[in-house]
Amino acid sequence: MTALEGVDIDIRAGEFVSIIGPSGCGKSTLFNMLAGLIKPSAGKIYLDGGEPDSLLGKIGYMPQKDLLMPWRTVLDNVTLGLEMDGTRRRKARAQAMEELPRFGLKGFEQRWPRSLSGGMRQRAALLRTFLAGREVMLLDEPFGALDALTRQAMQEWLLELWATDRKTVVFITHDVEEAVYLSDRVHVMSGRPGRVELSLDITLPRPRSYEMTVSPEFNALKQQLLEPLHEASRKQMEEVR
Amino acid sequence: MEAAPQRVALPTRETPPPGTPISVRLRARLRRFAPPLTFALLVLGIWQLYCTVSSIPESSLPAPTEIFSALITERALLAENAWVTIQEIAIGYLAAIILGVGLAVLICSSKMIERAVYPWLVVSQMVPIVAIAPIIVIWTGFDLRPKIIVIALVSFFPIAVNTIDGLKATDPEMTNLLKTFGAKRWARFKTAQFPAALPFIFSGLRIGAALSVIGAVFAEWVGSSEGLGYLILTFNNQTSTTEMFAAVIVLAFIGLALFALVGLLQRLTIPWYEDARFDDADGHEGGS
Numbered sequence: 150m151t152a153l154e155g156v157d158i159d160i161r162a163g164e165f166v167s168i169i170g171p172s173g174c175g176k177s178t179l180f181n182m183l184a185g186l187i188k189p190s191a192g193k194i195y196l197d198g199g200e201p202d203s204l205l206g207k208i209g210y211m212p213q214k215d216l217l218m219p220w221r222t223v224l225d226n227v228t229l230g231l232e233m234d235g236t237r238r239r240k241a242r243a244q245a246m247e248e249l250p251r252f253g254l255k256g257f258e259q260r261w262p263r264s265l266s267g268g269m270r271q272r273a274a275l276l277r278t279f280l281a282g283r284e285v286m287l288l289d290e291p292f293g294a295l296d297a298l299t300r301q302a303m304q305e306w307l308l309e310l311w312a313t314d315r316k317t318v319v320f321i322t323h324d325v326e327e328a329v330y331l332s333d334r335v336h337v338m339s340g341r342p343g344r345v346e347l348s349l350d351i352t353l354p355r356p357r358s359y360e361m362t363v364s365p366e367f368n369a370l371k372q373q374l375l376e377p378l379h380e381a382s383r384k385q386m387e388e389v390r
Numbered sequence: 391m392e393a394a395p396q397r398v399a400l401p402t403r404e405t406p407p408p409g410t411p412i413s414v415r416l417r418a419r420l421r422r423f424a425p426p427l428t429f430a431l432l433v434l435g436i437w438q439l440y441c442t443v444s445s446i447p448e449s450s451l452p453a454p455t456e457i458f459s460a461l462i463t464e465r466a467l468l469a470e471n472a473w474v475t476i477q478e479i480a481i482g483y484l485a486a487i488i489l490g491v492g493l494a495v496l497i498c499s500s501k502m503i504e505r506a507v508y509p510w511l512v513v514s515q516m517v518p519i520v521a522i523a524p525i526i527v528i529w530t531g532f533d534l535r536p537k538i539i540v541i542a543l544v545s546f547f548p549i550a551v552n553t554i555d556g557l558k559a560t561d562p563e564m565t566n567l568l569k570t571f572g573a574k575r576w577a578r579f580k581t582a583q584f585p586a587a588l589p590f591i592f593s594g595l596r597i598g599a600a601l602s603v604i605g606a607v608f609a610e611w612v613g614s615s616e617g618l619g620y621l622i623l624t625f626n627n628q629t630s631t632t633e634m635f636a637a638v639i640v641l642a643f644i645g646l647a648l649f650a651l652v653g654l655l656q657r658l659t660i661p662w663y664e665d666a667r668f669d670d671a672d673g674h675e676g677g678s
Contacts, residue, residue, distance in 0.1 A: 184570045206572025216567050220585045220662045229581070233571035261662050281571060 152178040153189075154342035162284065163315040167328040167335045169374065171382040175343020176321050180289055183319065184210040196285070209283035209316075213290050215274040217262035223273055224258035230281025245280060251310065252276040268299040275307075285317045292327070301359065304330060308357060325378065329353070329370050330362055337374055339381030341388060346377040452632035460636040467621070468640050474617040475606050476644060478534060482541025483602040483648070489542055490549025490594065497550075498557040498583075508554075515547050520608070527613040537609040537617075544605035545598035549591070556590025557583055589663050592656040599652050603645040618644075 153175045160166050170176050181187045182194060185204025193200055201207060209230075217226045224245055231241035249255045252272045262270060271291055278286055291307075292300045304327060311318060322328050328335045329351055337347040351370060353361055361367050434454045440446070441453035448456060461468070493511065497504045523540050530536045560583045568578045610619030618641045625634035657664050 181566075184566075186566050186569060205569055208570060210567065210570035212563050212567060214561075214563055216561065216564050218564075218582065218585065220588070220660065229568075230571045232581075233568065233573045233577060263662075 151342040153182075153192075153344070155344040156192075156338075158336055158345065158348075160285075160317060160319060162317055164333045165311055165318045165320065165331055167320045167322055167332040168338060169322055169325065169328045169335055169378065170338030170343070171323065171340060171378070171385050173385060174338045174340035174381060176338060177289070178343065179338075180287055180319075180321060183285075183287055184208050207283060207285075209278040209281050209286035211274055211278040211286065211288045211291055213293060215262075215270040217270055217273055217277075219261065219263055221262075222259050223254060223262060223265065226262060227254075227273055227276045227280055229277055234281070241280075245276070248276055248280065252279075253306070266299075267295050268303055271295065271303065272306075279310075279314075279316075283316075285319065287319045287321075289321045290323070291320075293322075300327075305359065307331065312356060325371050325374050326362060329367060329374065330357060330359075335374060337377045337381070339377070340385055346381060347374070349373055449629045449631045452635055456632050457635045457639065460632045461639065464633055464636060468618075468637060471616055471618050471621045471637075472640050472644065475610070475619065475641070478537040478609070478617065479541060479602050479606045479644065479648065481534070482538040482605065483545060483599065485538055485542040486544075486546040486549060486598055486602065487595065490546040490598065491553050491591065493546070493550045494553030494557060497554055511547070511550060514543075519543055519605070523609060523612045532613050532615065536613065537606060540609035540612075541602045541605035544608075545601040548597035548601065549594040552590045552594030552597075553587060556587025559590065560586050588660050592652065592660070595652050595656075596649060599648045600645060603641065603648065607641065 156175075156179060158166075158168075168176055168179065178187065182189050183204065185206075185208060194204065196204065196207060217223075218229075221229075224242060227245050227248075228236075228238075228241040231244065232238070236244075246258065249258060252275065254269060254273060254276065257265065257269065262273065265273065271294075275288070275291060278288075292303050295303060308331060320328070320331060332351050335349050335351060336345050337349070338344065339346045349370065353366060353370070438454050441451060441456075452460075493507070497507055497511070519540060523536070526539050527536045530539065564582050564586075565578060568582055573581070606617070607619035607622070610617040611623055614620040618637050621637045622634055622641075625631070625637060
């Protein structure tokens, strides 16, 4: 079975790119390929102009679940990536301690993950990805499980973070508003086989503010994305029937 | 004492969180042990009463007070033989842990090995140890060795099975995450697979602990000239029922002590798991 077909995406360094589509459209497959977990049967993935044998260990990856290890404290969880890279423990910890305030986790370093709120757990997971130090970060619906208010706060916070560090972010979501609010460009995918239906540049100025989400420009962009998305979802439903 | 935090006073609390004052911890502990102790005293009281009122001979059912005095008069003999049994259990149980965990790791290391070994692991439990123990004695003699082998054979199985379940319980997404960090197999085993298996392993260790005591008694029955199992058999032959009961009680305490030791080890090794269980008590209070 072909999961993906005709996915041509070009992501520039420092860009914030979102991929949006109905569930089952192959987003996860694409994501796992970008992370190096699955090898594409056809087609190529280039990184910095080169074509690496394996992308494992080269891309920052944050899955939907926070996957914090319950047997590790917050501090030992966020340094996991550094530890796997062979960074000395003391250095890794110092680096983590420095970043904790920015991720709203100061004072929580010795806590077990289970004692954190959902938002804090997601921030800890993001810090873990961030500390691994990859230039490209894949975020798979990181705020999907959060309540609306926490989600909004997390989006603003993520934008601030991104503005400071300018890492390349590939963001998966099925929330159109979230995609428009955060991204430089949004790719709409449809399923079976998964392909890119539309690539839309989000021309809204930066820094973005939450007031923009009710502006006419914002709504126009949203409308442009909703159409192909709606079509893709409808097709999916029909196929199921 | 008066200022005890309200949260510790809940009946469902088993272990107070770290940092709780000693007095509060003591009270929580007391609250935990009070019901079983009261129940034990009640049963002992009825037992004692029955022995006094009825004319049942001591050789059939000795009264608790008689057993207690036998514990004291025979203390030297009991202690000497208990020491032998404790040594057997200690070595046999350790062997069972090494064998159980080792086999589990081996089985989980490759599908091929799993397919080849796992069915035989199960078959090994279908062979009654009771039946092969005499053969083991014939092969190895009357010393410590057959006891260690029997104990290990009896108690390694639950340890192995639980460890296998634990090693297989790793979230595949966790494995993926570690792969994207560039973690190789051994690193993944060390950081995710094994720690995640520890609660399972400890479950196996507790069952194994209980079985190891049974194994020790049984091994001594088959061929031995010392140890509590041997003592029980000897007392039985002499219809010294009171002393037999005394020996059984010592044996029970050895089992309890081993069980408690495993529990202590668990609290020290996986504190995150204990805390998790404690936190869970928040949700359902008023139970039990």
